[in-house]
Amino acid sequence: MRKLLLLVVLVFSFQNIHSQEIYLKTGKNYTKYDYKSNSSSSPSLQSGSGNFYEIGYVMTLNNEKLKYAVGLSLNEYNALGGDINSSYSWNTQYMGVENTFSIAFVNWNGLQASANGGVGISTLIYGKQNLNGQYLDLASQKEFSGLWIAPKLGLTASYNVDNDIYLSIGYAYSKSFNVSNSTDEKLSFNNSQIQFGVHFMLR
Numbered sequence: 001m002r003k004l005l006l007l008v009v010l011v012f013s014f015q016n017i018h019s020q021e022i023y024l025k026t027g028k029n030y031t032k033y034d035y036k037s038n039s040s041s042s043p044s045l046q047s048g049s050g051n052f053y054e055i056g057y058v059m060t061l062n063n064e065k066l067k068y069a070v071g072l073s074l075n076e077y078n079a080l081g082g083d084i085n086s087s088y089s090w091n092t093q094y095m096g097v098e099n100t101f102s103i104a105f106v107n108w109n110g111l112q113a114s115a116n117g118g119v120g121i122s123t124l125i126y127g128k129q130n131l132n133g134q135y136l137d138l139a140s141q142k143e144f145s146g147l148w149i150a151p152k153l154g155l156t157a158s159y160n161v162d163n164d165i166y167l168s169i170g171y172a173y174s175k176s177f178n179v180s181n182s183t184d185e186k187l188s189f190n191n192s193q194i195q196f197g198v199h200f201m202l203r
Contacts, residue, residue, distance in 0.1 A: 023071070025054040025168075025197035031189050033079040033090070035143075038184040044083055048090070050076025052193060054098060064107070071098045073120065077176070077189045089130045092138060094148065094176075096122025102156065110160035116172065120150040143187040146180025150189075158199065170195040 032047045056071020074095050081088040100118035124145050127138030138144040154172030161167055176189040 019060045020202045021058045021166075021199050022202065023054075023056055023058060023069070023168075023197050023199040025052075025056075025071075025195050027052055027193060027195040029075055029077060030192045030194075031077045031079060032191075033077075033081075034188045034190055036186045045079055045081040048078035048080050050078040050091075052076065052195075056098065058199070065104045067102045067104075067114075069098070069100045069102070069118075071100075072096075073098050073122070075122065075191075077191065086132055090138070091126075091128050091130075092124060092144065093126040094122040095125045096120050096148070096150075100152075111157070112159075112166075113155070113157045116152075116154040116156055116170070118152055120148075120152065120174065120176075122148045122150065122176070124148075142181045142183050143178060143185045146178055148176045149179050150174045150176040150191075154193075154195075156195070158197075164201040164203065166199040166201070168195070168197040168199060170197070 029050045029052050030047055031050065033045050035045060052073065052075045054071045054073040056069050058067050058069040060067050072095075074093060077092045077094060079090045081090075098118065098120045100116050102114040102116040104112050104114040106113035124139060127141075127144050129136040129138055152172050152174035154170055156168055156170035158166045158168035172193045172195065174189075174191045174193070176191065178187060181187070
């Protein structure tokens with residue numbers, strides 16, 4: 001009975017999907033590390049910049065205003081730090097899945113503007129810390145590795161340049177939390193993301 005109910009819900013859900021699209025996005029991350037430790041003083045941290053890439057699929061739901069997107073992302077979260085005696089830099093890459101709902105508040109003559117909200121789930125695939133020329137692999141550091149959750153909010157504007165092709169520009173703010181780390185050293189990422197995208201409608 002439970003499987004039958006689930007099947008009915010899925011069929012009903014797909015009947016309410018009016019159109020689909022695929023998208024490619026890239027842009028820049030501007031990341032500030034928020035580091036806390038009970039056992040040592042944290043270095044003076046500065047924001048760093050990195051790239052991001054995302055490919056995904058969009059479904060338009062009950063009406064033309066509400067959309068749901070799921071995508072595969074690669075984010076670079078980088079930072080600088082140190083004091084008069086030492087200098088630090090962190091270079092990291094996180095791969096994950098992005099889930100985003102968006103609702104359009106402007107839809108006029110090929111131009112659409114929407115507000116976005118969602119959550120990303122990711123994990124570290126590459127990480128290095130540079131301390132005065134010496135490198136440390138961050139994969140073994142629990143404050144960097146494990147599972148990360150990132151709630152996010154943003155705005156996007158897109159324009160129809162051809163019948164089935166849209167170009168977009170957007171901004172998103174997210175804060176990433178490591179939900180696997182149980183040590184005294186806690187790290188989170190405050191990230192501002194500038195996005196440029198191309199969208200292909202599927203008929």
